[in-house]
Amino acid sequence: MNTTEIINEMPHAQRERLAFIDFCLHFFGHITRNDLVNRFQTGLAACTRDFAAYRELASTNLVLDHSTKQYYRTAAFVALFKYQPDIILQSLSRGFGNGISNSTQPSEQCFDAVQLIHPDSSIIAALMRGIHNQTACEVGYVSVSSGESVRLFIPHTMINNGHRWHVRGYDCKNQGFRDFVCTRFTHITGSDEEILPHQRVSADVQFNQIVNLVIIPHPGIENPLAIEMDFAMHEGKKIMTTRAALAAYILRQWQVDCSEGHRIRGQGCQLALENVDVLQRIENPTLAPGYSV
Known part of the structure; x- marks a missing residue:
C-alpha cells in the first residue's frame, strides 16, 4: 500500500493525531510530545507511538533535538496531508479547530459568499513559520505598481480584510510596516538575519x-x-x-x-x-x- 492508503486504514483518532503532527511541522516548524498530549489528552506512551508511526511514513520530515525534546521540520519536509487554503486560514484564525486535515461537504441549504482568492498552502505555511518562530523571510513579491522584486520581510500577523488574506510585517526594503497580499508572493525562504527591536510587532504603532x-x-x-x-x-x-x-x-x-x-x-x-x-x-x-x- 502507498502512504495515503496506509493513513486511510488507520483509526480516525490516530489519523487526526498524525494530521496534527504534520500540521504543526508544516505551519509552525516544530512540535513536542506535550503538544500532542495537551491537544488530545492522551498519554505519553500513546504519543510516542504516534510519532513512531509518523516517522515510519515520513522519516525525512522531522528530526528530534534531544536538548529541547522538540521535533523540528527538516528542509526535506513533504506534507503527508493535503491542506485547503481556506480551511487552513479559518482554522489558524480560530486557534486550530478539530479536523484540520479534512475538508467538509458544502451544504445544500446554507450558502456562504463565494471566495475567489485562495493563497497557496505552501506560502501560508512559510509565512506562519516566520510569524510563529519570529524569524525573517526572504520573499519574492509582485506589486501592482512596481512589479516583481525580492526583499527581506519580517511577518507578524495574518489578516483577512473581508476580500482576501494579507500578511502584515516589517518591510526592510521600504523600512516600515506594510500589508502584503498573500497571493502575490512568488517564493518565501527563511533567513538568519537578526530581527532588530524596531522591526518587531511591538514597534508597529498602527497595529498596536x-x-x-x-x-x-x-x-x-x-x-x-x-x-x-x-x-x-x-x-x-x-x-x-x-x-x-x-x-x-x-x-x-x-x-x-x-x-x-x-x-x-x-x-x-x-x-x-x-x-x-x-x-x-x-x-x-x-x-x-x-x-x-
Missing part, C-alpha cells in the same frame, strides 16, 4: 493602536430601524473597537460612507461613520469610501 469606529445608519436611508436591527445597534449606533491598521479594511468591507456630511448616495452605502475625525489616526484612510483629504 486601538480606535473606535462609531457606525450609524446612513442619513439617506428612509427606514433606519431596519439597519439598526441588521447590525444590532444600540440607540442608533454601533461602536466597533479595532486596531488602527485594520480600520480602513472594515470600513471598506461594510461600505461605510466616510465622507464629510455623508454625501454618498445610491452606491450601496447603508452605513455612515459618525466620528470621521478618527480617519486622521489611521495610516490608509484612502481605502475608506468617500474619504477625501
